[in-house]
Amino acid sequence: MHTEQAEKGKDRTMSKKRILRLRATKTEWRPLRDGDKGKVYRRANRYWKRLLFGNSFEEIHFLLKGNDARILRFRWIGYSQQTLVVEEFGPDPVEVFVIYCWDRIQ
Secondary structure, three states: OOOHHHHHHHHHHHOOOOEEEEEEOHHHHHHHHHOOOOEEEEEOOHHHHHHHOOOOOOEEEEEEOOEEEEEEEEEOOEEEEEEEOOHHHOOOOEEEEEEEOOOEEO
16 A cells, blocks of 8 residues: 555655765875876676676765765766776786776766
């Protein structure tokens, strides 16, 4: 049985923004803040696959590690899965998710 209260609650949850929140180190944070970096890499493991596959987000927020009050906001553009050599993961090619973040929200 549907009630007006249930319908109002349903509308409220459906309008809630889907935000992907990621922690960023200072090394990753500064280029994102300054507009010098338009993508970040996350190792393609079970955690990231479960988080990204089949989900759609409206925004991506980067929280500075050690200072969660500092947030960079970007519109969600998407991601791709690639095999790359990424310095932070070592000298060998690894499977990564490339998360695009060049449309910053001020």
